[in-house]
Amino acid sequence: MCEHVLWRNIVNYFKYTCSGCATIFNIVLISLVIFRSPKSLGAYKYLMIYISAFDIFYSVWDVVWKPVVYSYGSAFTVFRHCKDSFFSRELSFYMVVAYCACFTFSLACFGVHFVYRYGSLNNEFREKYINGKKMCVLFIVPIVYGCWWFAISATMFHFDDFTDEYLNIGFHEDFYYDTKEAAIMVILFYWPSNDGKLHPNWKTLTAMANVWFMSVKSTRNNDFIEFTSSPSNVEHKPDDDINYNLLNYLSHILWRTKLFLFHSTRVTSDFIMNTFTIVFDQPEFTTGQNVTGRAVFQTSVAINACYLKICIHGAAHTKWNESEQRHRDCNGTSECYTETVQYASEINYVSGETIAWSAKNGTNTLQPGNHIFPFSFPLPVDCPPSYEGFHGHIRYSIRVELDRPWNFNKKEREYFKVVPNFDLNYLPYGNTPIMQKDVKDIGAIFKKGIVTMTVTIPKQAVASGEALPITIDIDNCSKRPAYCVRAELKQNSHYNASRNSLFSHSSCHDHHKDDSKRVAETRKNIKITARTHGREQLMMKIPKLAPSFQCPIIGVEYCLSVKLDTETSLNNTLHCEFNLIIGTVPIIHNAIPIAVSSVAPTAPPGDRTESMPPPYFSLTPTAQSNDSAGPSAPPPTYDEAMAVTKI
Numbered sequence: 001m002c003e004h005v006l007w008r009n010i011v012n013y014f015k016y017t018c019s020g021c022a023t024i025f026n027i028v029l030i031s032l033v034i035f036r037s038p039k040s041l042g043a044y045k046y047l048m049i050y051i052s053a054f055d056i057f058y059s060v061w062d063v064v065w066k067p068v069v070y071s072y073g074s075a076f077t078v079f080r081h082c083k084d085s086f087f088s089r090e091l092s093f094y095m096v097v098a099y100c101a102c103f104t105f106s107l108a109c110f111g112v113h114f115v116y117r118y119g120s121l122n123n124e125f126r127e128k129y130i131n132g133k134k135m136c137v138l139f140i141v142p143i144v145y146g147c148w149w150f151a152i153s154a155t156m157f158h159f160d161d162f163t164d165e166y167l168n169i170g171f172h173e174d175f176y177y178d179t180k181e182a183a184i185m186v187i188l189f190y191w192p193s194n195d196g197k198l199h200p201n202w203k204t205l206t207a208m209a210n211v212w213f214m215s216v217k218s219t220r221n222n223d224f225i226e227f228t229s230s231p232s233n234v235e236h237k238p239d240d241d242i243n244y245n246l247l248n249y250l251s252h253i254l255w256r257t258k259l260f261l262f263h264s265t266r267v268t269s270d271f272i273m274n275t276f277t278i279v280f281d282q283p284e285f286t287t288g289q290n291v292t293g294r295a296v297f298q299t300s301v302a303i304n305a306c307y308l309k310i311c312i313h314g315a316a317h318t319k320w321n322e323s324e325q326r327h328r329d330c331n332g333t334s335e336c337y338t339e340t341v342q343y344a345s346e347i348n349y350v351s352g353e354t355i356a357w358s359a360k361n362g363t364n365t366l367q368p369g370n371h372i373f374p375f376s377f378p379l380p381v382d383c384p385p386s387y388e389g390f391h392g393h394i395r396y397s398i399r400v401e402l403d404r405p406w407n408f409n410k411k412e413r414e415y416f417k418v419v420p421n422f423d424l425n426y427l428p429y430g431n432t433p434i435m436q437k438d439v440k441d442i443g444a445i446f447k448k449g450i451v452t453m454t455v456t457i458p459k460q461a462v463a464s465g466e467a468l469p470i471t472i473d474i475d476n477c478s479k480r481p482a483y484c485v486r487a488e489l490k491q492n493s494h495y496n497a498s499r500n501s502l503f504s505h506s507s508c509h510d511h512h513k514d515d516s517k518r519v520a521e522t523r524k525n526i527k528i529t530a531r532t533h534g535r536e537q538l539m540m541k542i543p544k545l546a547p548s549f550q551c552p553i554i555g556v557e558y559c560l561s562v563k564l565d566t567e568t569s570l571n572n573t574l575h576c577e578f579n580l581i582i583g584t585v586p587i588i589h590n591a592i593p594i595a596v597s598s599v600a601p602t603a604p605p606g607d608r609t610e611s612m613p614p615p616y617f618s619l620t621p622t623a624q625s626n627d628s629a630g631p632s633a634p635p636p637t638y639d640e641a642m643a644v645t646k647i
Contacts, residue, residue, distance in 0.1 A: 019059040026052040043135050051109045072170035076187040083181035092183030097153040105146035112138040156203040159184040276412035284417040288381040295373045295400045303366040306403040307358040312377040314350040318392035318497040318553050343497035345553045349383040384551045386417045390515045391495045422547045422583040430461030436576035444570035449478025453564045453574040463586035470538040476528045484565040486523035492516045494555040548582050
């Protein structure tokens with residue numbers, strides 16, 4: 001079991017224990033207040049019941065709702081997985097916001113309880129502020145604070161496409177699902193720009209201003225209580241000395257706690273003012289090319305450091321869990337149980353590091369200001385493209401690490417995209433038309449007649465951004481009309497992984513897993529009446545997709561499926577399939593197929609070792625084709641690759 005999964009389970013057990021104890025103790029407290037408290041307790045009884053009832057509700061909701069607090073980069077989030085939830089993602093978001101507003105409600109409850117306790121000792125304060133109907137203010141203040149924070153969070157911390165893409169990699173690494181499957185409240189401290197500068201997020205600053213306003217108001221109330229509770233300003237009985245001392249000590253403790261929290265914000269200040277930004281010279285890189293860019297370090301104070309290291313890493317990784325049935329002997333009887341087995345594999349394609357800065361002449365200090373450290377790393381010519389799948393991924397990243405003595409090292413990682421120069425003109429069969437035919441006697445028991453569908457596509461190899469015409473000839477010799485033709489493009493992903501043989505119960509340790517998803521579709525309503533024939537044409541727009549590739553543990557293929565629907569209840573659909581090859585450089589119109597060259601490419605090979613895998617495809621990449629072929633579409637983002645394109 002992974003460390004973060006184990007830690008999450010420990011946190012959940014601790015949360016359940018605390019919630020259970022809080023529920024039990026508050027139920028006991030409410031019972032004592034109702035049945036055992038003296039009548040002279042007055043309105044304080046209702047305030048205690050009010051606070052305890054809320055604590056019970058908050059504890060139960062925390063266990064049932066199961067929110068997760070998570071930080072990634074410059075973002076602080078509270079979210080809940082809502083894929084299989086009864087609530088939609090939008091409604092789940094507002095419930096997450098309401099959960100966070102309850103935390104503000106609980107803090108206000110603590111404050112009003114403290115104010116009431118002070119009023120019970122100070123007659124003048126009680127008569128002026130909380131006597132009679134004025135007592136209702138203590139019940140209303142927590143609601144106002146909760147609604148205040150709910151409004152701020154709902155309007156300023158809503159998820160969007162940018163935050164989904166920013167958090168997506170972290171979610172896949174730590175939770176194994178997409179950000180689209182979670183309702184996320186995102187507090188983003190700053191926005192990185194293309195020029196390497198950090199721009200504070202005005203929404204976060206506005207929200208923090210509200211938090212500081214609450215803190216300042218509470219501090220002024222604390223000062224007022226300390227002043228009015230001094231012996232020169234309050235007349236009290238000697239019997240109340242213990243209560244006054246306890247009140248003053250509690251006031252000082254709260255004040256010291258505020259000072260501690262204020263000074264602890266230096267950690268946050270260090271996080272905000274001392275930041276890394278990794279800026280690439282271009283949004284994507286081609287295999288065999290140098291990955292170039294710069295690491296920008298902004299600091300407002302002098303930083304003690306030994307060196308600054310910049311690393312590149314690229315690897316293919318697969319991982320999933322499977323449940324297996326096992327048998328064991330228990331007191332002479334056979335017992336069946338379920339074991340969860342984890343399968344994982346990883347192949348490194350590029351790895352390297354360089355020391356961009358190091359301490360010299362005994363001076364290990366980075367002065368305040370902007371520090372720019374350029375970098376350049378070669379990519380191997382045979383590394384596969386960047387890819388995000390359900391059971392695996394291929395990622396390339398640049399990591400910057402600042403080594404600080406007697407302190408935590410400061411690290412930052414940024415991912416970049418790798419796209420191969422997959423020239424489809426090098427496929428001898430890529431520009432050849434393909435035809436498929438399906439013949440069916442439609443109907444289940446009472447046959448309605450034979451329908452023939454012949455589908456033709458002009459070529460098998462296409463590039464992202466192209467439009468593929470699909471010609472459909474229909475010979476309807478049946479008694480029923482045909483009413484719809486439709487086509488869909490599927491991405492079929494194949495994953496390989498293995499498990500540790502030490503814990504394996506079978507002789508085969510390598511496992512295979514497949515995943516298929518629809519990435520584009522188009523349809524057209526037609527009317528081919530009985531005993532007639534006709535021709536229809538569809539146009540399939542190829543969206544931004546990862547090119548077809550095959551590496552030892554991940555492979556991606558594409559399949560075009562064309563269907564014809566007829567007006568019968570059963571056995572009414574004709575179906576043809578084509579295997580497509582998706583590349584990055586489109587085929588030139590009427591170009592003569594080029595033979596595959598046996599000469600190896602002359603691009604720099606990069607840092608390869610014998611342990612690295614062979615090239616992920618056998619075709620030799622070429623330079624960019626003639627401009628007449630049209631520009632190839634840029635590589636997709638993960639969200640674009642997961643989307644369904646409709647025409």
